[in-house]
Amino acid sequence: MAVQLLKERYASEVGTVVLGATKEQGGTRSVSLTVGGEAALPFQHYEGSIPNRPIIAIEVTDVEPNWPEPLKEALGDVIKDPVAWAKKCVDEWGADAIYVKLDGADPDGANRTPEECAKTVKDILAAVGVPLIVVGCGDVEKDHEVMVKVAEETAGEKLLMGVAEQENYKSLVAACLGNGHSVIARSPLDINICKQLNILISEMNMPTDRIVIDPMIAGLGYGIEYGYSIMERGRMGALQGDKMLAMPMICTVGFEAWRAKEAWASEADFPGWGAQKDRGPAWEAMTAAALLQAGANILCMRHPQAVKAVKKNIEQLMETK
């Protein structure tokens, strides 16, 4: 007797967002990428179409990052030069996109001007053909100026820019809207705030296919299960027809994973945890792969070895007969 598969019928599907614009589309990217669009739970291909694979954006900072030593060692000298770094991400490490973090804008740090920040972004655009995701330094005031400038200077490139939060989303959304970019809407582990923020952004006439949700995951071992469950609930909401939860999801995997001492602590300090050299990337890769099972569409990552392993995991999960 043949077993009857129990397929769910969903009312709707996840929305799509296009990253990057090619020449024909008004930008300079050699490729544009579509994320989202799945009509089933993650990788359940037999029950609905999953047209686009999750993508990996490798993180690049405009000033040398203050990251754990073992991570910096693995990346090498390029971390001193964002352009060379971005090129290496694409040419050698297989980045689908570059996730540019403009830490240099930080008033307590290098305090770079909006013009300088915009120049870095443009230099990276000139050096690589993949789409860019660009976020500010985290200082609300400064990010206003910086992101508006970056948005203007790169009009038409269809960047994905972040981050819009509930208390301050207007200036970033307006800048994205006016210059043909898309926006990251970040909400702190709360499905209602997530939805509310998407509504607010939509009310500014931003089309839903230019919004990506950042559910603010926590790291592996440090509360990742909260984000995982929020993502699963959000994804179920999307499939059941809630348009304001239906945007693709982006996860700051590298940032979260490398905060954990399990990723960077030396074997001398924690002999029971195994060799640091593989433990760091394994910690990051595990974080990313777990979130794929909850529906992540864009993974922002750091370590080349972790990227390689997660790419393989994605390939296997996207295999259809």
Next chain:
Amino acid sequence: MGLTGLAIFKELPKKNCGECGVPTCLAFAMALAAGKASLESCPYVTEEAKEALGSASAPPIKLIKVGAGDSKVVELGDETVMFRHDKTFYHPTGIAFEVEDTLDEGALAARLEQINGLEFDRVGLHYTVDLVAIKNTSGNADTYANVVKKVADNTKLALILMSDDSAAMEKALEIVTARKPLVYAATADNYEAMTAVAKKYEAPLAVKGANLDELEDVVNKVVALGHKDLVIDPGSRETVEVLKDLTQIRRMSIKKKFRPFGYPVIAFTTETDPMDEVLQAQVYVSKYASLVVMKTVEKQFVLPLLSWRQNLYTDPQKPIQVESKIYEIGAVNENSPVYITTNFSLSYYSVEGEVEASKIPSYIIPIDTDGTSVLTAWAAGKFGGDRIAEVMKELGIEQKVSHRNVVIPGYVAVIAAKLKEESGWNVIVGPREAAGISAFARANFS
């Protein structure tokens, strides 16, 4: 298929004594129908009723125990939901490590030592692995029995015996029967002999099909032979196929109470690179495997996998907490800074990690907030200035330091005045996120 609450009610003793844990027989019947209670809770139910209600009252996925005696006992199955946010997951995926009977003495001893050593301490928790799966690669029954004995003598972990040959299985099982190992596996070709062996030694039995259809068929045949302590293997080995089968099995057993699939499921990794292998294992841990058999025994790869398993199986309703006391980070002295946080394990360990990273020895005092995070605790009135002042006094932090400065999380800056008033200490508002502590500490205390 499931009975209605009323149909079940008819069979109950109608004493309304409440010994089953709910006040009336009717309420108990409803709980049974919903799969939220077990018939065993009623001491008065008759044998006839048990027979009639057997299938209706059984949980959607049977609880199977592997292991016995003073060795490890692993509980598998008995899950009730598809998503952890629907309630919780109960029985963490058992992680098993493969050992082949072709290993020479030295290699076998070394591998067992590695497997036995897979224990980890992090964030106040202790992680362990669960089973050793011994594979009859040699195809020789005596070799196999010999290696099984050696493994059993040298590990406290639970055992899985893997052989297609029922004679080899019996020989090995005879030796370790007291350990109640999992017998792997009954297939379409050997199920009669394999079921007889498993029954004879009362060992749980894995049933393997070439696909879901064959699996159903073989399970039914094995059950008809009278063995019901089963673990099932749908036979798929490609990641995406396994994910599909595991999802279907879970869904059919939970949503349809499809009996042939109402057992814990075993999955096997196939990737050879350790990093690829743990990511593959992760897929199966995330989505519904009750057992995963893998090869990598290197700690740096196993630790992230066990961390993920622990995270996934944390009860969403019961946050993990740390004890409310004075924690000393590094070589503290009377000048060391004092930090306040909540006793929600993740809040505490995030702060601890950052304080450690700052390399400035410090005290941390987690306040008992029933395991809620800073903002939630504050909103619920469990993290006010008066309460924190009280705890600081009770724990006697003033005897430990000569200064009177205390750091509170940035999110609760509003309680600073009250805390100062109640404690007489100078209150410093720290960063909002733990991530900022390291930089904050270096700026303020070095």
